Each structure stands twice: as structure tokens, then as C-alpha cells.
Amino acid sequence: MSVRRSAVMEPFTRHEALCRLDRQIVGPMERLEAERADMASSYDIGKLLSDHGALDPSAASGDDLLKVNVGGSHSSVRRKHLTSVEGTLLAVLFGGRWDGRLGRDADNRVFVDVCPRAFDAMLEAILDGQGAVDRLMDEAKTRNYQGLHDFWTAVLLSPIDKPSTDASSAAQGHSEEPTVASHGLPAELRGVVAEVESFVKTFVAKKNDLDSERAAKKAAYDQTMMEITAVKPFLAPLSGGDAIRSVDVCGQTVSTTQSTLDVMGDIALTNRFNLWPAPIEDVPVDHVRRLVDHYRRKRHAASLPDTKLMGGVRMPLVMDSAPRQETFNKTAAMYGVDTQSSPHGRGGGAVFTEMQSGIRYQVVRPVSGPKATRDQRVKIDVIEWRDDFDGPGKRGEERGLVARVSDQPEWAQEVFTDMRVGEVRRIILPARLSVTGKEAYIEYRLVAIL
Numbered sequence: 353m354s355v356r357r358s359a360v361m362e363p364f365t366r367h368e369a370l371c372r373l374d375r376q377i378v379g380p381m382e383r384l385e386a387e388r389a390d391m392a393s394s395y396d397i398g399k400l401l402s403d404h405g406a407l408d409p410s411a412a413s414g415d416d417l418l419k420v421n422v423g424g425s426h427s428s429v430r431r432k433h434l435t436s437v438e439g440t441l442l443a444v445l446f447g448g449r450w451d452g453r454l455g456r457d458a459d460n461r462v463f464v465d466v467c468p469r470a471f472d473a474m475l476e477a478i479l480d481g482q483g484a485v486d487r488l489m490d491e492a493k494t495r496n497y498q499g500l501h502d503f504w505t506a507v508l509l510s511p512i513d514k515p516s517t518d519a520s521s522a523a524q525g526h527s528e529e530p531t532v533a534s535h536g537l538p539a540e541l542r543g544v545v546a547e548v549e550s551f552v553k554t555f556v557a558k559k560n561d562l563d564s565e566r567a568a569k570k571a572a573y574d575q576t577m578m579e580i581t582a583v584k585p586f587l588a589p590l591s592g593g594d595a596i597r598s599v600d601v602c603g604q605t606v607s608t609t610q611s612t613l614d615v616m617g618d619i620a621l622t623n624r625f626n627l628w629p630a631p632i633e634d635v636p637v638d639h640v641r642r643l644v645d646h647y648r649r650k651r652h653a654a655s656l657p658d659t660k661l662m663g664g665v666r667m668p669l670v671m672d673s674a675p676r677q678e679t680f681n682k683t684a685a686m687y688g689v690d691t692q693s694s695p696h697g698r699g700g701g702a703v704f705t706e707m708q709s710g711i712r713y714q715v716v717r718p719v720s721g722p723k724a725t726r727d728q729r730v731k732i733d734v735i736e737w738r739d740d741f742d743g744p745g746k747r748g749e750e751r752g753l754v755a756r757v758s759d760q761p762e763w764a765q766e767v768f769t770d771m772r773v774g775e776v777r778r779i780i781l782p783a784r785l786s787v788t789g790k791e792a793y794i795e796y797r798l799v800a801i802l
Contacts, residue, residue: 372449380555387562395569397576404580405453412448419463423641424598424607425468433478435783437485441582442474442508453587455609459594464586465609466508467645467668470501474509483510494772495718496663496705503649503664512582513657514575530556539717585652599624600631608644616649619688639683642668646689650677663705663714704780707770709763712780716795721773724801726758726765733797741793754802763783771798 361598407555414432434446441723444450455463464471477484489509492502532549568667588594598607608625616622621643624632632640656662669691671677677691684691704712731754757768763785771777774797781792 366573373739377551384555384558384562387566391562391566391569395566395573397573400573400576400580401449404584405587406449406451407709409448414450418446419459420464421596421607422458422464422466422471423456423468424605425472426461427472427475429475433475436478436516437482439511440509441512441586443581444512445508445583445586450583450587453590455588455594455596459605463596463607464608465607465612465648466504467501467641467648469641470504473501474505481753491720494720496715497661498663498667498705498715498718500667503661503667506661506664507652507656512575513578516790519645529553581655585655597625599640601635601637602633603631606637606640606644608648612644612648612651615647618800621687621689624687635683639680642680643684643687643689660705704778707763707766709766710782710783711763711767711785713767714778715775716778717771717774717776717797719774721775721798722801723772724757724768724798727756729754729756729800729802731799732768733799736793737793739793740788741795747792752799768798769794771796773798773801 382760409572412431414430414435417428418431418434419424419428431446431448435443437443443453455465457463474488477488488505492499492505495502497506499502530552532552537545595610596607596608597613598605613622613625643670646666649668653662653665669680669689673679681691704714706712731752733747733751734753736747738747748795757765760768763781767777767779776795776797778793778795780796783789783791786792
């Protein structure tokens with residue numbers, strides 16, 4: 353009768369035992385070191401910044417007097433003022449890290465391709481203090497970013513987005529300490545098991561530390577990448593250049609970059625900057641500034657993560673009165689710019705923003721009153737047209753209509769809970785949501801919350 357030998361360890365020697373243990377230990381430890389090396393190379397912020405032409409910001413001082421050329425308007429401002437609203441695109445842009453990539457005009461002024469009037473309004477608020485900045489931002493939000501300068505206010509003075517913290521949270525989820533079962537083992541092996549358990553606990557702790565470190569490095573890397581993405585449209589290219597183009601309008605200079613002119617396409621306005629050096633003397637400088645600013649915004653909007661600002665792209669094309677709009681439209685037409693098209697090809701230049709339900713809206717009269725909730729009753733005035741706002745095909749009009757918000761269709765609930773008391777809002781209702789099966793044009797005035 354043969355005796356079956358154990359397959360656990362053959363031959364049963366100290367050397368073989370140590371080799372087997374070593375093989376089980378070396379693999380995980382090598383993988384741990386490989387992960388650490390991969391982490392260092394994958395999230396190398398220094399290399400990322402260097403690749404994008406960043407400088408050491410420690411050389412910059414808050415007392416630096418920066419001479420700037422904002423869309424053709426010259427001024428001087430201390431760096432500490434431009435960086436005082438921390439975490440914003442404006443602060444990051446002028447923090448010193450990107451000084452080497454800021455565009456410069458012929459007189460070595462920092463060129464900023466932004467509407468000079470909007471920049472002046474922001475700078476005035478900054479100099480007045482944080483309270484004034486907060487009011488400026490709150491007012492822009494109240495207007496649903498439909499004010500003339502709200503686009504630039506939101507772009508430059510909003511905090512740059514933060515990366516998701518999901519990875520960091522996941523890395524902190526390893527809280528249970530591992531153990532190695534020793535039940536039923538002879539006393540001689542308790543020391544061995546204790547050492548194995550100590551190794552396992554140490555390894556798991558190191559692995560958890562590495563996961564947490566990776567999550568932190570990834571978050572810092574992602575944050576840096578977000579900052580780079582945010583400032584990139586305001587920087588000169590790493591190679592080549594982005595020429596500054598200017599035109600004299602009634603004795604005042606209007607300037608922009610070639611990249612903005614490229615967005616315009618082959619229209620008379622582009623040619624006026626690129627090909628015709630003679631001064632413009634027959635149209636107001638405000639008209640030319642508005643036309644240029646529309647295309648500046650269009651260029652920047654292509655890289656914006658927040659779609660709520662898209663409606664602000666066309667705001668420079670909208671004047672505050674019909675006579676002024678008519679005059680401006682003539683200037684725009686002369687330079688090949690269409691001010692008449694709304695998102696649906698109608699609306700006389702009106703700017704509409706899309707809501708989650710798919711309807712498009714324009715705030716005609718912005719106010720700062722309270723908003724209704726879904727369980728409240730509201731009093732509203734309603735006008736509806738078949739073909740276009742203010743057109744001949746008026747479908748109906750009701751004044752002082754009282755309704756509970758939650759009793760209305762989902763799209764109407766979205767509209768009413770987003771409006772403020774006193775606000776007048778126009779919406780374009782898609783055919784799929786209309787009871788008639790056709791697109792509808794509706795104007796609401798929120799009279800009161802009952």
C-alpha cells in the first residue's frame with residue numbers, strides 16, 4: 353500500500369519554504385512600485401505646465417503694474433487687483449504663470465481680446481471690493497446672463513470648475529483592516545501567521561495610501577488641466593502667432609485677434625480689419641465694438657463648459673430700442689453681419705436659451721423678484737401667437753390667469769418655477785409639446801405668487 357505524499361510543499365526544506373513565500377511577496381510589491389512610478393509619470397503637473405508654456409508664478413508680484421490693451425482700450429492696473437477674486441479665470445490668467453503666453457501689442461502691452469466696456473465694469477467692481485463683485489455676479493445671474501456684459505462677467509469672474517471628487521472618495525473606502533485566519537494551526541506556526549498577517553496589513557495600508565495619493569494627484573492634475581483649458585482661448589499660441597488687428601473708428605481704436613477675425617469668415621467686417629487700413633468715420637464706434645464682440649464671444653463659446661452662457665453670444669447685436677436697433681442693423685448689414693436671425697430664423701435678433709424640456713426662452717423684462725415653487729399658485733398674463741412674436745397670427749390673450757404650478761404640464765412647471773415676479777418671458781414651444789402639434793410662440797408675465 354503506497355502512502356500519498358502531501359502536495360503542499362516538496363521537498364520540505366527551509367530554502368523551498370522561503371522561496372515560495374518570497375515568490376508570493378515579490379510580485380505584489382513590484383506591482384506596487386510599478387503603480388507608484390506610473391502615478392508619478394501620469395500626473396506630472398510640472399511637465400504638463402511646461403508643455404503648455406507656463407512659468408514659475410513666484411516671480412510675479414501683486415504690486416506689478418500691468419499695462420493692458422483690452423480690445424483697443426489702454427489702461428494700467430496692479431496685478432493684485434486682477435488676481436483678487438481667487439479661483440476665477442481672471443485671477444489665474446494674470447497670476448504670473450501665463451505671463452509668457454499673454455499676447456502683446458506693438459508697445460508690449462498685454463493684449464486681452466475682451467470687450468473693453470465689460471472689462472471696465474469688472475475692474476470697477478473689483479476696486480470697489482468683494483461686495484461689488486458679488487452684486488455684479490448676482491445681477492448677471494438674475495438676468496439669466498442676458499445683460500450686455502454678463503457673458504464676460506460670467507466667463508472671467510466665475511470660479512474655474514473643480515474636478516470630480518469621486519475618485520478621492522473611492523480611495524477612502526478601504527477602512528476594514530485585513531486579518532489572516534489562524535484557527536486550528538499548531539502553536540509552532542502562530543509566529544509565522546503573525547508575520548504574514550503583519551505583512552498583509554502593511555501591504556494593504558501602503559496600497560490604500562497609494563490609492564489616496566493617486567486620487568489626490570489626479571485631482572490636482574485635472575484641476576491644472578481645467579485651468580489650462582479655461583485660459584487657453586486668452587493665450588497666444590505655443591507656436592506661430594495670433595496677430596492683433598486694429599481699425600480706427602472715429603478716432604478710437606478697436607482691436608481684436610486674427611483668430612477672432614477667422615471666426616467671422618469672409619465678410620466685409622473681416623476685410624475692414626485685414627485689408628482696408630483707412631479709418632472708419634461714418635458709423636459709431638459702439639457699433640463696430642459690438643460687431644467684433646459678437647464674434648469674440650462666438651470664438652470663446654466654442655470652449656465653454658457651461659451652456660447657460662450661449663445666449664449671451666448674440667447680446668451685442670441686440671439694442672435697447674427699436675430705433676437704435678434699426679440703425680445698428682444697417683451698420684451690421686453693411687459689414688456682412690446678420691442681426692435678424694434667432695435660433696429659428698425669426699424674432700428680429702432675439703436671443704433664446706434652451707431649457708431642459710426643449711423649449712427656448714428669452715427674458716424680455718428681467719427683474720429680481722422671488723420665484724414660485726411647484727406647490728404654489730401663480731397669477732400670469734399670457735399672449736400666444738401662431739407664427740412669430742408680435743405677428744398677425746395672435747392665437748389668444750389672457751390676463752390675470754390663476755393656476756397651481758404643479759397642475760401644469762412639465763414644461764410649463766419648468767418655466768414658471770424659473771421666472772421671477774414681474775418678469776416677462778417669451779418662449780418658443782416645440783411642436784412635440786404643443787397641443788396643436790405646431791410650434792407656438794408664447795409670452796408670459798408672472799404677475800404674482802398667491
